[in-house]
Amino acid sequence: MAATTQLPVELSSFVGREAQIERGVALAGRTRLLCLVGPGGVGKTRLALRVASRLAGADVWWVELAALTDRGQVEAAISRTVGLPTATGPARCVDVLAEYLGGARAVIVLDNCEHLLDDVAPLVDDLLRACRSATVLATSREPLGVEGELVWRVPPLETPPDGTGASQTWDYEAVRLFVARAASAGSRPLATADADVVAGICRALDGMPLAVELAAARVGAMSVSAILAALDDRFRLLTGGPRPASPRLRSMLASLEWSYGLCAPDEHVLLRRLGVFVGGFDAAGAVRVAGFAPLDRAAVDAALTELVAKSLVQREPDDGGRTRWRLLQTVRAFARDRAEDAGETAVLDGRHLGWAAELAEELEPATARCDVDALDRLERELPDLRRALDHAATDPDDDGGLRLMTALGFFWARRGHGIPGAELAEDVLAAATTSSAARGRAWWSTAYARFYGGAFPQAAEAAATALADADAAGDRALAARARIVLGGVRNFSDPDGARTLLHEALAGAVETHDPVAEYDATYLISFSHLIVHRTTDAEPFIERLDAQATARGDLSGQAWAHLHRAMAAQAAGEFAASRESHRAAAAVGERVADPLLLLYAYSGATNIALATGRFDDLAPIAAAMHRPELRFAALTLAFAESLPGIAAIGSDRSAGAAALIAGGLTIVPYVPFDAARLVLEGARHTLALGDPAAAERAATLALAGGEAIGSAHVGSCRVVLARIGAARGDDPATVETLAHAGLAEIEDARLWADAPDALVVLGAAALDTGRLEEGTRLLAAAHGIHDRAGRVDPLAATAEAERHHAARHLGDRFDDVWTAGAALDAPSAVAYARRARGPRRRPRSGWDSLTPTELDVARLVAAGHANVDIAERLFVSRSTVKTHLVHVYAKLGLASRAELAAAAVHHGL
Numbered sequence: 009m010a011a012t013t014q015l016p017v018e019l020s021s022f023v024g025r026e027a028q029i030e031r032g033v034a035l036a037g038r039t040r041l042l043c044l045v046g047p048g049g050v051g052k053t054r055l056a057l058r059v060a061s062r063l064a065g066a067d068v069w070w071v072e073l074a075a076l077t078d079r080g081q082v083e084a085a086i087s088r089t090v091g092l093p094t095a096t097g098p099a100r101c102v103d104v105l106a107e108y109l110g111g112a113r114a115v116i117v118l119d120n121c122e123h124l125l126d127d128v129a130p131l132v133d134d135l136l137r138a139c140r141s142a143t144v145l146a147t148s149r150e151p152l153g154v155e156g157e158l159v160w161r162v163p164p165l166e167t168p169p170d171g172t173g174a175s176q177t178w179d180y181e182a183v184r185l186f187v188a189r190a191a192s193a194g195s196r197p198l199a200t201a202d203a204d205v206v207a208g209i210c211r212a213l214d215g216m217p218l219a220v221e222l223a224a225a226r227v228g229a230m231s232v233s234a235i236l237a238a239l240d241d242r243f244r245l246l247t248g249g250p251r252p253a254s255p256r257l258r259s260m261l262a263s264l265e266w267s268y269g270l271c272a273p274d275e276h277v278l279l280r281r282l283g284v285f286v287g288g289f290d291a292a293g294a295v296r297v298a299g300f301a302p303l304d305r306a307a308v309d310a311a312l313t314e315l316v317a318k319s320l321v322q323r324e325p326d327d328g329g330r331t332r333w334r335l336l337q338t339v340r341a342f343a344r345d346r347a348e349d350a351g352e353t354a355v356l357d358g359r360h361l362g363w364a365a366e367l368a369e370e371l372e373p374a375t376a377r378c379d380v381d382a383l384d385r386l387e388r389e390l391p392d393l394r395r396a397l398d399h400a401a402t403d404p405d406d407d408g409g410l411r412l413m414t415a416l417g418f419f420w421a422r423r424g425h426g427i428p429g430a431e432l433a434e435d436v437l438a439a440a441t442t443s444s445a446a447r448g449r450a451w452w453s454t455a456y457a458r459f460y461g462g463a464f465p466q467a468a469e470a471a472a473t474a475l476a477d478a479d480a481a482g483d484r485a486l487a488a489r490a491r492i493v494l495g496g497v498r499n500f501s502d503p504d505g506a507r508t509l510l511h512e513a514l515a516g517a518v519e520t521h522d523p524v525a526e527y528d529a530t531y532l533i534s535f536s537h538l539i540v541h542r543t544t545d546a547e548p549f550i551e552r553l554d555a556q557a558t559a560r561g562d563l564s565g566q567a568w569a570h571l572h573r574a575m576a577a578q579a580a581g582e583f584a585a586s587r588e589s590h591r592a593a594a595a596v597g598e599r600v601a602d603p604l605l606l607l608y609a610y611s612g613a614t615n616i617a618l619a620t621g622r623f624d625d626l627a628p629i630a631a632a633m634h635r636p637e638l639r640f641a642a643l644t645l646a647f648a649e650s651l652p653g654i655a656a657i658g659s660d661r662s663a664g665a666a667a668l669i670a671g672g673l674t675i676v677p678y679v680p681f682d683a684a685r686l687v688l689e690g691a692r693h694t695l696a697l698g699d700p701a702a703a704e705r706a707a708t709l710a711l712a713g714g715e716a717i718g719s720a721h722v723g724s725c726r727v728v729l730a731r732i733g734a735a736r737g738d739d740p741a742t743v744e745t746l747a748h749a750g751l752a753e754i755e756d757a758r759l760w761a762d763a764p765d766a767l768v769v770l771g772a773a774a775l776d777t778g779r780l781e782e783g784t785r786l787l788a789a790a791h792g793i794h795d796r797a798g799r800v801d802p803l804a805a806t807a808e809a810e811r812h813h814a815a816r817h818l819g820d821r822f823d824d825v826w827t828a829g830a831a832l833d834a835p836s837a838v839a840y841a842r843r844a845r846g847p848r849r850r851p852r853s854g855w856d857s858l859t860p861t862e863l864d865v866a867r868l869v870a871a872g873h874a875n876v877d878i879a880e881r882l883f884v885s886r887s888t889v890k891t892h893l894v895h896v897y898a899k900l901g902l903a904s905r906a907e908l909a910a911a912a913v914h915h916g917l
Contacts, residue, residue, distance in 0.1 A: 024181030032059035039158040046162035047319040049218030052147040066113040074120040079127035106138040122149040150317040164215035174203035182210035189224035278311040283343025284356040287391035288334040296363040361408040364396035368415035375418040378564035404439035410450040417453030424603035426461025448477025488516030541720040543576040567596035581761035611682040621800030623658030646674040665693035692802040698887040723753025724762035744773040760834035764790035776859040784814040788829025789837035870912035
């Protein structure tokens, strides 16, 4: 005989929940009592209906309990639904039902049990014991508490997270429900432009199906933007469900009032007080904020347990052993209204601010040393920290705001919240006008956050205010911290002047026993030397920085020590060591989620990948940087945007070179060391592409930036400009002089990674003036240094052409000279180049004025070769061949290719 199914008819489409339905069917197969638990409006009834309809092979009966008031009415309702006469006596319904069912499989669905738990629970227990083939599905706002009960807490519908693209937004369950109900209400079709707003509505309503449906029903009369704005008064908006429905389901307010009415007095008090929390909270937070008369700690714990059972408070997954709870936003709005009715809003706001300040102060030592657990804890509490600061801005008499601001400084900086955090803080400071040490510490925290957020002028202004307050209060520790920020800002425009401030700060930090400030001052002094590419001067501070960070267990400090070592290794041409140090720093940056640390790590790694020709490393770097969850400042985001273009350099050299220059220029205020190298590398690639004018513009920009702060990197810039001049055919004496000037600065700062550029220019110049062994030795030294370091020279084709020329002219001596030169390390090769510098002996016109390369070009023209063939034979570009021809014509007083061919033959070439 076919199974009997008596389920309510669904009058509207069912949207989403596909995975939940499958889970419900599976759960129903594992237990005889499945209780779907959740707050009003979460969709328990509709989900139970769908699950029940999927239970094949069983008689399924649906019993609605919402309007019933006692066990007798429940028994009568069950009997009517099954089709049995109404029984009499306390157990008659169960006995009759057991006899009727026999061994047949049956499912009885009891919908809306929460107001009858004392009656329904024993009845269900009796029924399951008497009817051994029966299964009960129940829906309730709290569990029945019957032996064998499997509690399934029904989640809200999925909502799109912040930042979800428009095309993906429409796939989320809550959005699909909103669209379906809006269409049923006769609204216009929703457009792509509406996606973000609809997603915001669904998030604000926590994906609660009833709330989403009620909001969607308004689309015919209101725009989606107006609906989102109106959610500030959500109970006025969320009314007007289907008229035949129960009044408690026709509005969210009525639904919540139904649940609230089932609570005990202590539960009423606790719920209204918990509404002050915007996000989640733990037991300590609940007690600190809500635990005052008439509630003590025990009463808070007991009432919280009951509110969770009644689905008015949601338990979140355990957080490292710490249980957390939260209120759905609609429940929170209801609770805040009840707190206002009770006259408790002001005291709750004050207690909430006090809790936030105490929490931040408790965690400050850990956030200062970049403890990940502490940072994560504050990240989770961020909505409430913001709310507490918002309240503090309206209550200048409460010192909790200044305390909270001060304690959050390290957190704002470490997690990329610098700018928004400082803006919140300054709203509080606007009300605190009297100079004091407390105000000064809050100004320091703001300055620190702005500095790490890249807002340097505002950081300096805030730090100056903090320093004035510190001096007025005689607070030397605060004065040291303020000078650190002032020195950090000044680093980017006047590193020498910054160093004076930072050494004063370091002395003050040591004197006041402030290890955090001592670390910050050491780190920034080291950085002041690295900014100007004076790595030798930075080395003792790098070692001190590493020792301090290790002693404090400071992950961030250890990562910055890795980065400073990476910068020094790169400058020395130790690319493998630099790569490993960048990787170590990036690993810490990912673990800590520090966007500034990641910017330095990945920009440095980009430089190393480019220098060593590991172009395949660039795409993963671009992917790692280009993530919305990393809270980068605007200019940093611009660099992240340039990385995909840089990563394409292996396949599209022109686009990659342009992206290199543009990307380097965007991070000049943040990462001047790496920015200079990126721009200069872009100039090298641009020159290799045959565009000396564009290469010169980039190298000149890098030179001007270096000169502005006294950076030793100007030597490297001058050498690249010399290579550009040589390729363009500038006066050889001028080119050689410029290369020697750059090499002197490179030697002084020991920037050995950039020495080979100069050796190539000077080697070519020596060949051109007939100093064949000297030129060959310098070219070989450049080649050997690059080869041992793993450096790939973008202009290698030019150096290779010079090598071929040297081999032709030296003949049998070439191999010995080349081998000796290739064995030289960078310091030895530079010393040799400086010693070998001598006057040029080549005349300015006539056949003797031609360089070996120009002679080769003339010889190949005489042999009838076209420019493209000459370029291939000499390993240069066609534009370079054209440049050589222009110089040959000028030196020989000729006007055409034909004249050159004839003259070359006459000259015996």
